[in-house]
Amino acid sequence: MFSSRHILLFVVLAVLLCAAFVAQLFLGSVSVPAAEVFTILLGKGKDEILSRIILENRLPGAVGALIAGSALALSGLMMQILFRNPVAGPYVLGMSAGANLGVALLLMGSSFFSFSGILSKFFYSEWGIALAAAIGSSAVFLLVLLVAKRITQSVSLLIVGLMLGSAISAVVELLQTFAGKDELKQFVLWTFASFRHLTPQQVWVMAICCGFGFALSIKMMKPLQALQGGENFAQTVGIDTRRAKQTIIIATGILAGTVTAFCGPVAFIGLAVPHLCRMIFKTANTVTLTFACVLLGAVVCGFCNVAASMPGSEYALPVNVITSILGAPFVVYIIIKQPKTV
Amino acid sequence: MGYFISILSNKRFYCWLLLGFSVLAACDNQSALKQRHCHPTKTYYPKYAKGFWIEYFNGFKVIHLRDAYDTTKAIEDYVIYPKGKKKPADFPNAVAVFTPVQKNICLSTTHVGLLEILGITDSISGVVDGKRVYNKNVLRKLASGEVKVVGNEAGMNNELIFSMQPSVVLAYSFNEGNSSIPKLKSLGMSVMLINDYNEREPLARAEWLKVLASLYNLDDKADSILNDAEAAYNSLKTLAATAVKKPTVFCNMPWNDVWYMPSGDSYFSNFITDAGGDFLWRNNTSQRVLNLDYEVVYAKAAKADFLLNPNEANTLKDISAQGKRFENFEVFKQKKIYNNNLQQTATGGNDFWESGVAQPHLVLKDLISIFHPELIPNHQPIYYKQLQ
Numbered sequence: 170m171f172s173s174r175h176i177l178l179f180v181v182l183a184v185l186l187c188a189a190f191v192a193q194l195f196l197g198s199v200s201v202p203a204a205e206v207f208t209i210l211l212g213k214g215k216d217e218i219l220s221r222i223i224l225e226n227r228l229p230g231a232v233g234a235l236i237a238g239s240a241l242a243l244s245g246l247m248m249q250i251l252f253r254n255p256v257a258g259p260y261v262l263g264m265s266a267g268a269n270l271g272v273a274l275l276l277m278g279s280s281f282f283s284f285s286g287i288l289s290k291f292f293y294s295e296w297g298i299a300l301a302a303a304i305g306s307s308a309v310f311l312l313v314l315l316v317a318k319r320i321t322q323s324v325s326l327l328i329v330g331l332m333l334g335s336a337i338s339a340v341v342e343l344l345q346t347f348a349g350k351d352e353l354k355q356f357v358l359w360t361f362a363s364f365r366h367l368t369p370q371q372v373w374v375m376a377i378c379c380g381f382g383f384a385l386s387i388k389m390m391k392p393l394q395a396l397q398g399g400e401n402f403a404q405t406v407g408i409d410t411r412r413a414k415q416t417i418i419i420a421t422g423i424l425a426g427t428v429t430a431f432c433g434p435v436a437f438i439g440l441a442v443p444h445l446c447r448m449i450f451k452t453a454n455t456v457t458l459t460f461a462c463v464l465l466g467a468v469v470c471g472f473c474n475v476a477a478s479m480p481g482s483e484y485a486l487p488v489n490v491i492t493s494i495l496g497a498p499f500v501v502y503i504i505i506k507q508p509k510t511v
Numbered sequence: 512m513g514y515f516i517s518i519l520s521n522k523r524f525y526c527w528l529l530l531g532f533s534v535l536a537a538c539d540n541q542s543a544l545k546q547r548h549c550h551p552t553k554t555y556y557p558k559y560a561k562g563f564w565i566e567y568f569n570g571f572k573v574i575h576l577r578d579a580y581d582t583t584k585a586i587e588d589y590v591i592y593p594k595g596k597k598k599p600a601d602f603p604n605a606v607a608v609f610t611p612v613q614k615n616i617c618l619s620t621t622h623v624g625l626l627e628i629l630g631i632t633d634s635i636s637g638v639v640d641g642k643r644v645y646n647k648n649v650l651r652k653l654a655s656g657e658v659k660v661v662g663n664e665a666g667m668n669n670e671l672i673f674s675m676q677p678s679v680v681l682a683y684s685f686n687e688g689n690s691s692i693p694k695l696k697s698l699g700m701s702v703m704l705i706n707d708y709n710e711r712e713p714l715a716r717a718e719w720l721k722v723l724a725s726l727y728n729l730d731d732k733a734d735s736i737l738n739d740a741e742a743a744y745n746s747l748k749t750l751a752a753t754a755v756k757k758p759t760v761f762c763n764m765p766w767n768d769v770w771y772m773p774s775g776d777s778y779f780s781n782f783i784t785d786a787g788g789d790f791l792w793r794n795n796t797s798q799r800v801l802n803l804d805y806e807v808v809y810a811k812a813a814k815a816d817f818l819l820n821p822n823e824a825n826t827l828k829d830i831s832a833q834g835k836r837f838e839n840f841e842v843f844k845q846k847k848i849y850n851n852n853l854q855q856t857a858t859g860g861n862d863f864w865e866s867g868v869a870q871p872h873l874v875l876k877d878l879i880s881i882f883h884p885e886l887i888p889n890h891q892p893i894y895y896k897q898l899q
Binding site: 197198199217218219221222225226227346347348354355358359361363365366368433478479483484485487 | 663666765766767768769801802803804805806807809810813814834835836839
């Protein structure tokens with residue numbers, strides 16, 4: 170099924186994945202001796218504080234970062250194939266913007282509505298924020314779905330997504346203009362994205378949702394392969410393109426929406442990793458690329474999370490600082506390397 | 512092109528350039544050293560504050576602002592003199608504020624608190640972000656429309672401010688990043704920076720009362736308020752120093768992963784130390800807030816005795832709603848979490864940031880009663896409450 174070169178690359182990626190996972194557990198602002206980390210992981214840690222740091226702070230963040238990386242890279246890959254556009258991603262379809270809007274409305278829309286009592290406790294907690302983000306991105310996704318029914322050209326849909334994103338960003342800016350200092354700060358910090366605040370329960374929810382998204386994506390491998398040759402080609406080989414497109418959008422929405430809901434809008438992973446996979450694997454085979462994206466996305470996100478925690482220093486950086494510094498120049502490179510005809 | 516290169520490679524060009532710069536620098540020094548026409552009758556150097564000093568002349572006053580972190584750096588001067596008179600020639604670059612100062616606009620609620628202690632909240636005609644105001648008098652006037660909301664964090668309504676024609680707009684350096692301030696200055700409005708928030712000593716922050724008092728000729732009143740506050744503060748500090756055990760203290764709550772902790776050389780750090788507490792980041796004397804990683808704080812403060820100022824939290828439930836991980840802190844288990852929002856309006860106006868700034872002795876008393884209840888028995892707290 171895979172060439173021997175690809176198998177070797179998969180093994181390398183799997184090793185790197187383990188390294189990324191281990192690095193996230195062993196490296197952090199508080200320096201914990203490696204031997205101590207081992208004892209803690211074996212459940213025999215004596216120091217309660219260090220145990221909690223490893224097991225409750227680093228472990229959920231580490232798992233969360235790996236899931237997020239895989240999910241974003243995979244959703245990016247599917248978008249790029251579906252829209253036959255190298256710069257497509259959850260950002261481009263306006264889904265991240267939709268999640269932004271959901272959270273912005275919750276945190277800064279108090280002049281329009283506000284919750285009190287038990288409702289406020291829920292809505293202004295991290296669960297409320299996650300729910301708002303999920304509702305926001307699903308709403309945009311439904312809109313895109315409705316529009317997708319009316320237009321057949323992938324490029325047109327992409328433009329609709331861009332316009333939707335701009336319109337939503339304008340509403341978010343409007344909310345920011347009228348927001349108070351604390352609300353604004355909370356929102357801005359959310360847009361920085363983060364993995365290390367994830368609780369074990371949240372990681373479970375993320376894992377279940379993304380697991381469903383992964384399953385759908387694997388089911389869509391064959392139609393995706395056909396879609397690479399264009400919609401007409403896919404139809405001639407007997408693919409129900411409309412249905413395939415809808416399923417792919419649903420899978421993408423679940424993957425990108427869940428990650429954005431819990432971790433915030435993580436920049437560039439969804440866009441850059443699929444390209445990195447194409448460059449490394451030198452193939453257009455969707456099966457290979459799917460697995461490559463799942464592995465490499467996790468590796469990149471894991472190491473970005475390590476870098477953001479600035480091991481050995483008391484301070485921490487937002488994850489998006491790292492992903493953007495690495496991702497943005499890479500995307501520019503991709504655009505420059507594009508064949509002139511596209 | 513070749514011509515420019517030949518100029519740049521000519522040594523004589525650099526000699527001329529150097530000479531030119533030295534002449535310019537000398538001119539600048541000359542103007543600074545220029546003989547003053549008049550001499551101050553009195554000069555006020557604050558005992559604690561580093562960000563300002565005042566000179567009193569016959570018929571006018573000059574308030575000098577400087578950087579509280581580097582007192583050799585002048586920020587701005589304000590010359591306060593009667594309207595219609597000629598501007599004192601010694602201070603051509605100073606911002607003019609005309610007396611009698613009547614209406615003012617407060618761009619920070621702290622200004623409202625300072626004016627309240629001076630008993631002149633009636634002078635306020637506009638505030639920013641009305642929801643954050645605590646003062647009852649100002650709230651009443653906001654409701655009746657006598658005091659106007661002139662903007663919010665995101666921006667100010669320049670036209671409204673201009674149309675109100677206040678004697679002075681009270682701002683702070685932080686506002687300067689906001690495009691409104693240069694605009695207001697260019698419209699000829701007197702904008703005065705009140706940089707109390709840059710002071711690290713609680714008594715220093717209170718001393719900014721003098722700046723506002725000098726606008727309204729209440730200098731003597733301010734002196735007596737400050738003398739009383741200083742005496743009370745220092746005797747409380749001496750009392751707190753008698754405590755044998757110093758409890759460990761940390762502050763705030765994280766936003767996402769980043770825990771914003773006051774530095775060891777800050778307003779809060781000094782309050783905690785003066786109240787007989789052991790602030791865990793006392794030794795980090797950075798000039799800015801520390802952006803600490805969550806796990807760093809957990810490692811250091813998991814067993815700490817007290818947590819102060821956990822952002823907006825009102826109850827312990829608010830804390831656990833931010834994440835179950837906070838329940839692991841000893842302060843949570845022992846219910847040793849105190850917030851400065853005992854006096855707060857429903858919309859978030861907090862008296863701690865108003866009258867508390869000008870009354871550091873009352874804040875200190877609250878803190879001592881938290882850390883060492885035996886030293887001040889039966890104390891009724893004014894600003895701090897224990898989260899339940």
